[in-house]
Every structure is written in structure tokens, then in C-alpha cells.
Amino acid sequence: MDKLKLPDMDYVALLPMLALFVAACLGVIIEALVPRRFRNIIQLVLSIVALAVAMFFVVKQSGEVVASKALTAGGAIMIDHAALFLQGALIVLGFVALLLFGERSLEFGGPFVAQAAVTVGSERDREQTGRELGSTETFPLALFSLSGMLLFVSANDLLTMFVALEVFSLPLYLLCALARRKRLLSQESALKYFLLGAYASAFFLFGVAMVYGFAKAVDFKAIHAEALLGEGNSLLLIIGLALLAIGLLFKVAAAPFHVWTPDVYQGAPTPVTAFMASCTKVAAFGGLLRVLYVGFDGLGWQFTPVLGAIAALTVLVGSILAVTQTDLKRLLAYSSVANAGYILIGVIAGQQLGLTSVLFYLVAYGFTVIAAFALISLVRDADGEATHLSRWAGLGARSPLYAGIFTFILLAFAGIPLTSGFIAKLSVFGAAIDGGQTWLVIIGVITSIILAFPYLRVVVMMWLSEPGESTPSVSIPGGLTSTALGIGTLATLVFGVVPGPLLDLAEKASSFVR
Amino acid sequence: MTAIDVMLSAVGLVAVGSALAVVSTQHLVRAGLWLVVTLGAVAVEFLLLRAEFVAWVQVLIYVGAVVVLLLFAVMLTRAPIGRSTDLDRPIGPALLIGAGSGLGLAGLFAWVFRDMRVNPPPTGSAQRVGEAIFGDWVLPFEVLSVLLLAALVGAIVLSKKDT
Numbered sequence: 001m002d003k004l005k006l007p008d009m010d011y012v013a014l015l016p017m018l019a020l021f022v023a024a025c026l027g028v029i030i031e032a033l034v035p036r037r038f039r040n041i042i043q044l045v046l047s048i049v050a051l052a053v054a055m056f057f058v059v060k061q062s063g064e065v066v067a068s069k070a071l072t073a074g075g076a077i078m079i080d081h082a083a084l085f086l087q088g089a090l091i092v093l094g095f096v097a098l099l100l101f102g103e104r105s106l107e108f109g110g111p112f113v114a115q116a117a118v119t120v121g122s123e124r125d126r127e128q129t130g131r132e133l134g135s136t137e138t139f140p141l142a143l144f145s146l147s148g149m150l151l152f153v154s155a156n157d158l159l160t161m162f163v164a165l166e167v168f169s170l171p172l173y174l175l176c177a178l179a180r181r182k183r184l185l186s187q188e189s190a191l192k193y194f195l196l197g198a199y200a201s202a203f204f205l206f207g208v209a210m211v212y213g214f215a216k217a218v219d220f221k222a223i224h225a226e227a228l229l230g231e232g233n234s235l236l237l238i239i240g241l242a243l244l245a246i247g248l249l250f251k252v253a254a255a256p257f258h259v260w261t262p263d264v265y266q267g268a269p270t271p272v273t274a275f276m277a278s279c280t281k282v283a284a285f286g287g288l289l290r291v292l293y294v295g296f297d298g299l300g301w302q303f304t305p306v307l308g309a310i311a312a313l314t315v316l317v318g319s320i321l322a323v324t325q326t327d328l329k330r331l332l333a334y335s336s337v338a339n340a341g342y343i344l345i346g347v348i349a350g351q352q353l354g355l356t357s358v359l360f361y362l363v364a365y366g367f368t369v370i371a372a373f374a375l376i377s378l379v380r381d382a383d384g385e386a387t388h389l390s391r392w393a394g395l396g397a398r399s400p401l402y403a404g405i406f407t408f409i410l411l412a413f414a415g416i417p418l419t420s421g422f423i424a425k426l427s428v429f430g431a432a433i434d435g436g437q438t439w440l441v442i443i444g445v446i447t448s449i450i451l452a453f454p455y456l457r458v459v460v461m462m463w464l465s466e467p468g469e470s471t472p473s474v475s476i477p478g479g480l481t482s483t484a485l486g487i488g489t490l491a492t493l494v495f496g497v498v499p500g501p502l503l504d505l506a507e508k509a510s511s512f513v514r
Numbered sequence: 515m516t517a518i519d520v521m522l523s524a525v526g527l528v529a530v531g532s533a534l535a536v537v538s539t540q541h542l543v544r545a546g547l548w549l550v551v552t553l554g555a556v557a558v559e560f561l562l563l564r565a566e567f568v569a570w571v572q573v574l575i576y577v578g579a580v581v582v583l584l585l586f587a588v589m590l591t592r593a594p595i596g597r598s599t600d601l602d603r604p605i606g607p608a609l610l611i612g613a614g615s616g617l618g619l620a621g622l623f624a625w626v627f628r629d630m631r632v633n634p635p636p637t638g639s640a641q642r643v644g645e646a647i648f649g650d651w652v653l654p655f656e657v658l659s660v661l662l663l664a665a666l667v668g669a670i671v672l673s674k675k676d677t
Contacts, residue, residue, distance in 0.1 A: 004644075004645065004648055004649065005649060006648070006649065006652065007649060007650055007652065009653075014653075021660060024663075025663070028663075028667055073652070073653040074649065074650040074651065074652060074653065075650065076650075076651070076653040076654055077653065115674065115675050115676060116671060116672045116673075117672065117673050117674060117675040118675060135671055137667055137668075137670075137671045140667060141664060141667060141668065141671075144660060144663070144664040144667075145664075147660065148657075148660070148661075151657060159651070159654055160653065160654045160657075163654040163657050163658055163661070164657065166661050167657060167660050167661045167664065170661060170664050170665055170668070171664045171668065173668075174664075174667075174668035174671065174672065177672060178671070213626075213627075233626045233627075235622070235625075235626055236626050239622070
């Protein structure tokens with residue numbers, strides 16, 4: 001019998017993913033062998049080391065990418081500049097979010113529940129909330145998810161992309177269910193996310209089947225070639241693309257596929273929310289860009305109007321519903337929906353300018369949103385985080401430093417100059433005008449103004465109201481949350497004042513290899 | 515029209531009919547048993563299309579494992595064994611959505627593939643499937659094990675309880 005022929009593997013290209021995966025496996029073993037009280041610190045250090053190794057190999061490759069080397073693992077993976085940029089962004093944002101995972105000084109035992117199987121509200125549950133150390137399996141789960149994201153942004157065919165989509169989604173569903181406080185809300189959010197996510201995955205898979213029916217292949221190069229050739233029935237291709245887009249737009253939380261976002265962002269433990277809001281967005285938009293501009297480039301004039309309508313709907317829904325929110329986490333969830341819409345505008349703009357603006361926006365927004373959720377995890381009372389808007393009244397008088405930082409972050413979300421939010425919006429809108437999508441820019445600017453209202457309301461509330469009886473105290477953060485908050489805030493400021501280097505990097509990365 | 519075509523259509527009708535029974539019966543257990551018929555019919559379709567390995571996997575995994583798991587879940591939880599009338603919903607919207615998407619898809623496929631001739635591929639033996647999986651598709655295949663591991667860890671985290 002012939003020997004099985006393995007495809008060429010470029011293991012250096014796979015190393016970032018392998019590093020995270022190996023660390024996750026080691027983390028599982030640590031769970032079994034190490035006593036509970038040491039686990040958190042060991043897991044945290046292990047994860048950070050793995051991320052550093054992964055980052056090292058991403059940076060190393062970025063200097064030596066050539067077209068012949070780009071495609072590896074039997075054509076399953078494409079390592080081009082865009083993939084490396086996205087992988088690097090994922091690793092850095094994942095690092096900052098993981099710092100929040102490890103925080104133990106805000107609350108005894110950290111942000112995660114000790115035993116998720118204990119019935120909510122029982123005697124046993126009350127006991128464990130205050131006294132038991134939280135579970136640390138969250139680190140391996142987060143690493144699994146991150147390694148899936150790294151694969152997702154570099155996948156070169158739809159099947160690999162689907163597998164990666166599942167690998168990064170499943171751990172997220174699980175992480176959502178592990179909050180220490182408000183556990184019912186957390187479990188509900190996990191179940192909701194799981195069911196809707198499975199539904200979206202089914203759409204994606206159905207789309208893959210349709211596209212395969214058209215092109216008789218699932219890799220982007222063949223799909224592109226077949227679409228250009230124009231034989232076969234293009235209806236199949238268009239319906240396939242529509243179904244694929246539903247699966248991906250669900251992950252980026254674009255309207256009308258956004259309904260899970262507020263519930264999940266509110267219910268999930270705040271570190272997990274920060275992780276989802278930053279990293280999932282980067283991964284999902286990375287995948288969307290690759291599908292649209294590598295596989296379905298030839299269909300541009302057909303999907304642009306539809307995507308434009310979705311982007312317009314997304315910014316409108318996100319900004320208008322954000323106005324009505326009374327819970328800070330929900331408010332940020334709707335703001336994240338609106339931001340997905342702005343990024344979509346950049347995606348539609350296309351060309352190099354559009355891609356550059358999208359990559360810049362993703363990184364800038366990721367840092368800011370992590371800082372925002374880090375701050376939310378600081379404002380607490382006896383029942384955990386106080387996320388209701390009214391509770392934040394008068395916070396400026398209680399702790400001017402943190403109220404000041406939060407004000408800065410909100411202004412960055414609103415897109416005030418000297419913050420990264422301003423540069424990001426400016427470059428997206430600039431690219432959209434360049435790409436002939438002026439109507440989207442008009443809607444974008446109008447919704448930005450609408451969206452400034454809820455942000456400014458929070459700011460006014462924090463500074464101009466008197467602190468009342470119910471104003472919670474701000475916990476003094478431990479080193480980890482301070483670091484995450486510091487990195488996030490600093491990045492927001494630096495990318496706002498000197499955006500040049502990151503823009504250059506994004507511009508260099510803004511080409512997909514087919 | 516060859517004998518294979520006739521058999522394909524007949525078995526397809528069985529699959530669709532039993533699938534309708536799965537969602538319309540009021541007995542939870544019967545729904546599970548109808549599912550056996552549906553999945554079995556799909557396995558026969560695979561056989562008729564000469565994908566024998568996929569057919570046996572379909573029998574082993576879906577008819578064997580998934581349905582048994584489902585029936586175990588019905589038995590181990592306090593799910594009602596008899597008729598459960600509270601499962602019924604107004605039939606109008608369900609019919610509209612179900613029949614609409616079902617017929618729409620059927621029409622779409624019939625129209626799109628109306629004059630496409632596909633030569634029957636070589637038999638889908640275990641060897642060919644194995645070569646494809648461990649050849650070109652080895653990376654996604656291995657990554658699936660990461661997914662399983664993550665699911666395993668998650669299941670333990672969610673269900674483990676120290677006494």
C-alpha cells in the first residue's frame with residue numbers, strides 16, 4: 001500500500017496557535033495537580049508566557065512573509081500580512097483581557113464562580129460566593145478560544161474557517177456561565193448565546209454547502225476563480241454568500257443579528273465581556289474581510305448595497321437603543337453594536353484605505369473597551385458590581401481619578417479629538433467617502449451625535465450629581481486590573497495623539513493574499 | 515430514470531415524512547424514535563450515492579450514539595413519557611415558516627441544478643475518506659480535537675461539584 005502523503009507543514013506559521021494550545025493543555029493538567037490556592041497565579045503566568053511566545057513568532061514571521069511561503073498546511077492556512085496583523089492584535093488584546101481574568105483583590109476568590117454546578121440561591125451557594133476560590137479553568141478555556149481566533153483570521157478555506165469558528169465560540173459560551181455574582185443572569189446569558197450561536201453556525205455551514213455546490217471547492221482562490229468564470233448558477237453563490245454573511249454578522253453583532261449582545265454582555269462575568277467585546281470583534285471582522293475580499297471579491301457590486309443597509313441599520317439600532325439603557329453594561333453592549341456598524345462602513349468602503357481603517361478601528365476600539373469594562377469591575381458594593389446607571393451618580397466626588405478615567409474613555413467612544421476613537425471614526429468615514437459611500441457617512445455622523453448623548457449623560461451624572469446613600473465605593477484595584485486599565489487608557493490616548501505608527505502598520509497589513 | 519433514481523426518491527420521501535413526524539408528534543419518546551427512521555433513511559441515501567463510509571458513520575454516530583443519548587436524556591430527566599399537549603403551538607406561523615423555507619429551498623435546488631449532470635464519483639470508501647482527512651484536511655481535523663477538549667473541560671467545569 002502507498003504511504004499516506006502529508007501536506008507540507010510550515011510549523012513556524014502554526015507556532016502561535018500551537019503555543020496557546022499547548023499552554024491550554026498544560027493548564028488543564030495544572031488544574032488536576034496543583035492545590036487550589038496556587039492555581040490562579042500559575043495559570044496566569046503560564047498564559048502570559050504562552051501569549052508572549054505566540055507574539056514572538058507572529059512578529060518574527062511578519063519580517064519574512066513571502067508569497068510562496070504564505071500558504072501552508074495543505075492550503076488550510078494563509079499567512080499574509082493581514083493575518084499576522086490580526087493575530088498580533090488578538091494576542092495583545094487577549095493579554096490585556098486575561099489580566100482581568102486573574103484579578104483576585106477586588107473580590108475574594110476572583111470574578112468567577114467556584115462551583116458552577118451548585119444550585120443558585122441555595123445555602124451552599126451563599127457559602128461559596130463569599131468563601132471559595134473561583135475556578136481557574138477559565139484560563140485554558142480562554143486560551144482555547146484565542147487559538148481558535150488565530151486560526152480563524154488566517155483560514156484559507158471555508159471548512160477550516162468553520163472549524164475555527166466553533167473552536168473559538170464554544171469556550172466563550174462556557175465562560176459566560178461562570179460569573180460569581182448574579183449567577184442566574186450569567187447562566188441565562190450563556191444558554192442564550194449558545195443556542196443563538198449554534199443557530200448562526202448552522203447558517204454558516206449551510207452557506208458553505210451552497211458555495212461548494214457552486215464552485216465544487218471550498219478554498220477562497222477556487223471560489224474567486226469560479227465566480228469570475230461566470231459559469232454555473234450564480235444564484236447559488238449569492239445565497240451561499242448571504243448565509244455565510246449571516247453567520248459572520250452574528251458574531252460581529254450587527255443588526256438584525258445583534259439581539260444576543262446586550263443580554264450576553266450584561267450576564268457574562270465582566271472580564272469575559274471585555275474579552276468578547278475586544279477579541280471576538282477582531283476575529284469576526286478578520287474573517288468577514290477575508291471572505292468578502294478574498295473569496296467573493298468579484299461579487300462586490302452585489303453585496304455592497306445589502307451590507308450598506310445592514311451597516312446603516314446597525315449604527316441606527318445601536319445608537320438609538322443605547323439612549324434608552326439604564327444599565328451600564330447594556331449601554332456599552334449597544335455601543336458595541338453601533339461600533340460594529342462603523343467598522344462595517346469601513347469594510348464596505350473596501351480598497352486599501354477601507355481595510356486600513358478597519359484594522360485601525362478594531363485595535364483602537366479593543367483597547368478602549370477593555371479599559372471601560374475594567375473600570376466597571378471596580379465600582380462595586382456588597383452585592384458585586386453596581387452597574388445600574390443611577391448608582392454611578394456622584395462618583396466624581398467619591399473618586400475623581402476613576403471618574404476622570406471613565407470620562408476619558410466615554411469621550412473616546414463618542415469620538416472626541418485627541419482620543420483613538422476620533423482617529424478611528426475619521427479614517428473609517430474618510431475611506432467611505434473615498435469609496436463612494438457618502439450616504440453611510442451621513443448616517444454615521446448623525447448616529448455618532450445620537451450616541452454621544454448616553455455617554456455624556458453618564459459623564460454629567462458622575463460629575464454633577466451629589467453622591468447619594470446608594471453611590472457605591474470604588475474598590476482600589478489590584479495590580480492586574482490597574483495594569484489592564486492603564487494599558488487600555490494609555491493606548492486610547494496614544495493612538496489618539498500619535499496614530500501614525502499604528503496606521504502605518506495597518507496600512508502595510510491591509511492586503512490579503514489570494 | 516434508473517432504478518437508483520427511483521430508490522433515491524422513495525427513500526427521500528421516507529426521510530422527509532418521518533422528519534415531519536418528529537416535529538409533529540406529541541410524544542417525546544416517539545419523536546426520538548421517528549428520528550431513528552429519518553437518520554436511517556439519510557444513511558440509506560448515502561449508500562445509494564455510493565458513499566458507503568459516510569453511510570456507516572451516519573448509522574454509528576447519529577442512529578447509534580446521538581439518538582441513544584437523546585432517549586437517555588428523556589429517561590434520566592423528568593421529561594413526560596406520555597402525550598404532552600403543552601408542546602403545541604398555533605399551527606399557522608409554523609406552517610408558513612416551515613413550509614415556506616422548505617419548499618423555497620426545494621424549488622431553489624430544483625431550479626439551480628435543473629440541467630446539471632453530475633457523473634457519479636468513485637465509491638466513497640473508508641480509504642478515500644481517510645486519505646482526504648489525513649492528507650489535505652489534516653489541520654482542520656486535528657483542530658477539531660481542540661474543540662472536543664474544550665467541550666470536555668467545559669462540561670467538567672459546569673457539572674463538577676465537590677461534596
